[in-house]
Amino acid sequence: MIVANNVSVSLGRKLILDGVDFEARPGTLCAIVGPNGSGKTTLMRALSGDVAYRGRITIAGRDIEALKPWEAAAMRAVLPQHAALAFPFTVHEVVKLGLTGGRSGVSAAEQRNLPDRALARVDLDGFAGRFYQELSGGEQQRVQLARVLCQIWEPVLEGAPRYLLLDEPVSSLDIKHQIIIMDIARAFAQQGGGVIAILHDLNLTAMYADNVIVMNGGVVAASGSPSEVLTDTLMKRVFECPLRVGALPAQGGPFVLPQSISGPPA
Amino acid sequence: MVSDTHSISGSVMRGRSHGDRSPIARLVILLLALGVVVTAALSLTAGAADASAYAVLRHWVFGGSAAGPLSLRDQVIIQDIRLPRILMGILVGSGLAISGAVLQGLFRNPLADPGLVGVSAGAGLGAVSIIVLGGTSLAPVVAVLGIYALPLFAFIGSLIVTLILYRVATRQGRTSIATMLLAGIALSALAMALTGVLVFVADDRQLRDLTFWQLGSLAGATWPKVAASSPIILLGIVAAPFMARGLNALALGEATAAHLGVPVQRLKHVTIVMVSAVVGACVAISGGIGFVGIVVPHLLRLFIGPDNRYLLPASALLGAIMLMAADAVSRTIVAPAELPIGIVTAAVGAPFFLWILLRRRGVIDL
Amino acid sequence: MLQRFSARGLRVLFLATSVAVGSAASATATETAVLPNSSRIVSIGGAITEIIFALGDGGKLVARDSTSIYPEAALELPDVGYMRQLSPEGVLSVNPTGILALQGSGPREAVDVLKKTDVPYVEIEEDWDRAGIVARILAVGMAIGAPDRAEMLASEVERKLSEVVRLTSAIQEKKRVLFVLSTQGGKIQAAGANTAANGIIELAGATNAIEGVDGYKQLADEAVIEANPDFILMMTRVGEHGASDDELFANPAIAATTAGAEKHLIKMDGAYLLGFGPRTVDAVKELSERLYGDRISD
Numbered sequence: 001m002i003v004a005n006n007v008s009v010s011l012g013r014k015l016i017l018d019g020v021d022f023e024a025r026p027g028t029l030c031a032i033v034g035p036n037g038s039g040k041t042t043l044m045r046a047l048s049g050d051v052a053y054r055g056r057i058t059i060a061g062r063d064i065e066a067l068k069p070w071e072a073a074a075m076r077a078v079l080p081q082h083a084a085l086a087f088p089f090t091v092h093e094v095v096k097l098g099l100t101g102g103r104s105g106v107s108a109a110e111q112r113n114l115p116d117r118a119l120a121r122v123d124l125d126g127f128a129g130r131f132y133q134e135l136s137g138g139e140q141q142r143v144q145l146a147r148v149l150c151q152i153w154e155p156v157l158e159g160a161p162r163y164l165l166l167d168e169p170v171s172s173l174d175i176k177h178q179i180i181i182m183d184i185a186r187a188f189a190q191q192g193g194g195v196i197a198i199l200h201d202l203n204l205t206a207m208y209a210d211n212v213i214v215m216n217g218g219v220v221a222a223s224g225s226p227s228e229v230l231t232d233t234l235m236k237r238v239f240e241c242p243l244r245v246g247a248l249p250a251q252g253g254p255f256v257l258p259q260s261i262s263g264p265p266a
Numbered sequence: 267m268v269s270d271t272h273s274i275s276g277s278v279m280r281g282r283s284h285g286d287r288s289p290i291a292r293l294v295i296l297l298l299a300l301g302v303v304v305t306a307a308l309s310l311t312a313g314a315a316d317a318s319a320y321a322v323l324r325h326w327v328f329g330g331s332a333a334g335p336l337s338l339r340d341q342v343i344i345q346d347i348r349l350p351r352i353l354m355g356i357l358v359g360s361g362l363a364i365s366g367a368v369l370q371g372l373f374r375n376p377l378a379d380p381g382l383v384g385v386s387a388g389a390g391l392g393a394v395s396i397i398v399l400g401g402t403s404l405a406p407v408v409a410v411l412g413i414y415a416l417p418l419f420a421f422i423g424s425l426i427v428t429l430i431l432y433r434v435a436t437r438q439g440r441t442s443i444a445t446m447l448l449a450g451i452a453l454s455a456l457a458m459a460l461t462g463v464l465v466f467v468a469d470d471r472q473l474r475d476l477t478f479w480q481l482g483s484l485a486g487a488t489w490p491k492v493a494a495s496s497p498i499i500l501l502g503i504v505a506a507p508f509m510a511r512g513l514n515a516l517a518l519g520e521a522t523a524a525h526l527g528v529p530v531q532r533l534k535h536v537t538i539v540m541v542s543a544v545v546g547a548c549v550a551i552s553g554g555i556g557f558v559g560i561v562v563p564h565l566l567r568l569f570i571g572p573d574n575r576y577l578l579p580a581s582a583l584l585g586a587i588m589l590m591a592a593d594a595v596s597r598t599i600v601a602p603a604e605l606p607i608g609i610v611t612a613a614v615g616a617p618f619f620l621w622i623l624l625r626r627r628g629v630i631d632l
Numbered sequence: 633m634l635q636r637f638s639a640r641g642l643r644v645l646f647l648a649t650s651v652a653v654g655s656a657a658s659a660t661a662t663e664t665a666v667l668p669n670s671s672r673i674v675s676i677g678g679a680i681t682e683i684i685f686a687l688g689d690g691g692k693l694v695a696r697d698s699t700s701i702y703p704e705a706a707l708e709l710p711d712v713g714y715m716r717q718l719s720p721e722g723v724l725s726v727n728p729t730g731i732l733a734l735q736g737s738g739p740r741e742a743v744d745v746l747k748k749t750d751v752p753y754v755e756i757e758e759d760w761d762r763a764g765i766v767a768r769i770l771a772v773g774m775a776i777g778a779p780d781r782a783e784m785l786a787s788e789v790e791r792k793l794s795e796v797v798r799l800t801s802a803i804q805e806k807k808r809v810l811f812v813l814s815t816q817g818g819k820i821q822a823a824g825a826n827t828a829a830n831g832i833i834e835l836a837g838a839t840n841a842i843e844g845v846d847g848y849k850q851l852a853d854e855a856v857i858e859a860n861p862d863f864i865l866m867m868t869r870v871g872e873h874g875a876s877d878d879e880l881f882a883n884p885a886i887a888a889t890t891a892g893a894e895k896h897l898i899k900m901d902g903a904y905l906l907g908f909g910p911r912t913v914d915a916v917k918e919l920s921e922r923l924y925g926d927r928i929s930d
Contacts, residue, residue: 045521048521048525049524050521050524068529069524069527069528069529069530070527070529072525072527073525073526073527074527077525078521078522078525080519080521080522080525083518083519083522084518084519085517085518086374086375086376086516086517086572087374087376087517087567087572088567088571088572089517089571089572089573090285090286090287090571091285092284092285092286093285093286093287093571093572093573094518096286097514097515097517097518097526098526100511100512100514100515100523100526100527100528101511101515101526101527101528102526102527116284128284128285128286129284129285130285151526313721313725314719314721314722314724314725315721315722315724315725315727316725317724337750338749338750339724339727339749339750339751342724342745342748342749343721343724346745346748347720347721347724347745348721466849466850469846469847473847475738475739475740477716485717485719485739485741485742486739486741486742487741488741488744488745491741597719597721597722600713601719601722601725602695602710602711602712602713602719602721602722602723602725602726603698603711603712603713603714603719603722604713604717604718604719604722606717
């Protein structure tokens with residue numbers, strides 16, 4: 001379990017996160033939603049150990065500040081929102097970087113094929129020999145995900161669940177690849193790992209998340225299951241725009257329909 | 267996956283399409299290692315004088331009596347002129363090239379070169395301090411450290427510049443290319459200004475040492491110099507491969523490297539100290555030989571890719587070959603006189619640098 | 633006959649006659665080496681080359697350094713580079729039987745290596761005064777096995793020098809001379825004490841306008857004005873034209889001096905002026921004549 005307890009982050013004088021409490025259980029996909037500037041990415045960076053914070057964050061009961069980098073790397077993998085790459089690495093080489101310090105959990109013999117398997121999972125078969133810099137933004141994002149998957153390929157290692165921290169994993173993907181990637185995330189959770197993902201698409205959130213955290217102004221505005229959280233009033237208040245939340249007849253899950261702000265809905 | 271029993275050429279072919287360039291890289295390293303041996307052997311026989319390296323080798327192996335008479339002149343030429351120079355060429359060439367590659371990995375930028383960003387100038391300032399003040403205010407230091415005073419002070423000079431450079435150019439794990447190059451210019455200018463002050467107070471004899479040394483040359487190669495610098499440079503060359511995986515991860519940025527399990531802060535500290543020590547040692551014995559640190563890694567990246575596990579050893583080998591070759595040119599082209607090697611490397615390196623700039627203009631635009 | 637001990641004898645004689653000129657003692661401090669075989673000599677230092685040619689032994693030379701540009705025959709010899717930047721292998725590549733080098737040849741490492749071979753390496757001292765010239769001629773002559781001819785040359789040079797020095801030392805109002813090595817970037821690089829330029833200025837009966845500075849140093853503008861030289865002395869450079877003279881006098885510091893106001897500039901060939909070899913007598917004479925006009929030639 002990843003637990004954040006009363007976590008606050010300041011950048012300069014500005015308070016970005018103000019006393020956030022948060023929990024991500026293994027076996028679940030936890031979505032973080034909220035408007036721009038609400039503190040989603042800062043929360044993710046605090047969970048990844050990238051920014052200094054007050055309060056306490058633990059992973060499997062261990063304070064993340066006390067973890068050695070390689071210990072943390074064996075417990076969680078992080079997909080950043082933007083990943084710059086210096087030097088002309090091939091796609092294969094980038095994915096293989098995922099094996100730098102973590103523990104994939106597969107045998108040494110299998111590990112040699114792991115980059116190819118990871119690329120196949122993100123629908124990039126045959127891209128191994130291409131240069132990373134020559135790919136489109138969406139393709140690059142999937143290469144990065146393949147790299148992240150290599151790091152903790154087995155969702156559970158020696159009985160300990162592991163975590164994927166994904167900052168907007170589908171932001172530049174087409175609909176087909178959004179679904180492929182979200183399916184990977186859900187499968188990871190179903191096999192016993194934990195997933196924390198920042199998402200902008202509320203319908204993908206409704207479809208895939210077991211648990212939703214709504215961030216607003218640096219605090220948690222609400223948390224719970226999608227049907228508990230994705231309500232007309234809360235969404236309107238948080239996103240400050242008209243939204244209509246309906247229920248899908250088949251699964252009974254919510255769906256969100258954006259409305260024009262300037263004109264009244266037809 | 268295909269097993270390793272395939273022939274080398276087979277695996278090279280396979281490597282291309284699979285994006286795994288390590289088979290090619292291993293082959294290139296093997297060839298470069300052979301190249302070092304061949305170049306060293308050729309350098310031993312090349313020179314202004316017609317000394318027979320073969321006769322000297324025979325003399326070493328079989329002793330004086332069995333091998334027949336050996337002229338002292340030939341023995342001195344091979345043993346005291348060419349051999350220390352070749353060793354120094356190998357040390358300095360591999361040291362500068364590997365430092366360049368490591369520095370580029372650290373700054374995540376192919377333009378970082380010890381000469382361009384002021385590290386060499388800092389080392390020069392340290393070395394000049396010893397040359398000029400070694401007899402007066404720094405005399406106690408020289409008395410204690412002996413032949414190691416020069417490389418040690420060069421190391422301190424380059425360390426200070428590298429630390430300042432890193433502090434100025436890197437903010438929150440992101441290195442600004444423009445800031446790095448501009449800070450490098452400023453730090454070079456500062457180091458040279460301070461060097462200028464020392465040059466001003468230097469006496470005539472020291473001045474001669476200085477001008478000779480500032481041009482960059484292996485001509486001053488002697489066994490004591492090889493002995494003084496080789497532990498530092500060899501230590502750096504041996505240490506570098508241990509940084510390779512971390513430097514690879516650093517290509518994705520500091521934060522991602524940390525997520526991948528790399529102890530980033532420690533890696534940065536170790537690389538900065540290593541680069542400073544190696545550049546310091548190189549500059550202390552050979553002066554300002556430029557462009558090796560930028561040309562060699564860049565050339566290799568074109569063939570074997572940027573993976574530091576292969577790039578670092580390959581850079582050391584190619585650096586050694588290039589400097590030995592450049593030195594052979596400098597020794598023979600205007601024989602019986604000699605062209606400073608810094609001129610040879612700059613004549614080849616500067617146009618190459620411009621070519622990189624042209625190719626990568628989009629990346630460098632500020 | 634005289635030959636065996638003559639060098640020493642002449643030196644003693646010389647010592648006795650040159651007290652007025654000063655530091656002759658240092659020139660005689662080292663023993664002169666004799667090359668066992670002087671058939672193939674490398675000469676490092678313009679003065680040495682000039683002396684060897686003046687002794688009529690130019691044929692023994694197999695290489696020279698880049699400062700050896702007189703006489704013209706020297707230019708046909710292979711050049712082993714600048715005397716302070718020697719390549720030891722280059723020097724050895726001409727298969728010399730002996731190396732004659734001015735003190736201060738380098739780099740140190742190269743000289744150390746050369747001394748390790750069985751090729752004799754003779755260092756010739758460099759003193760920029762009257763005694764130095766004579767001592768050097770004798771030392772070179774001894775080394776190449778021509779002590780008698782060296783003695784003749786030395787005594788001739790010494791005789792001429794005494795003659796000139798007798799005249800120049802009689803001068804009461806000594807002119808102040810500033811030797812300018814270069815004016816690069818408007819900065820005046822001038823000669824202080826312990827330089828060849830200082831030596832020649834004093835021999836010519838003038839005083840160095842710069843005091844309290846050792847070696848060749850860059851001068852502040854105010855130091856140039858303070859020195860207030862009557863004459864500027866410079867070396868002629870190859871391919872030079874009149875423009876650089878104007879440039880010199882356009883320098884505000886130079887313009888503020890007597891030399892600047894009266895456009896007093898003397899230019900002489902560098903090797904001739906600063907070589908301190910057999911030709912130095914003529915250089916001294918020429919310089920003093922150009923400084924003092926007919927007052928010097930009695």
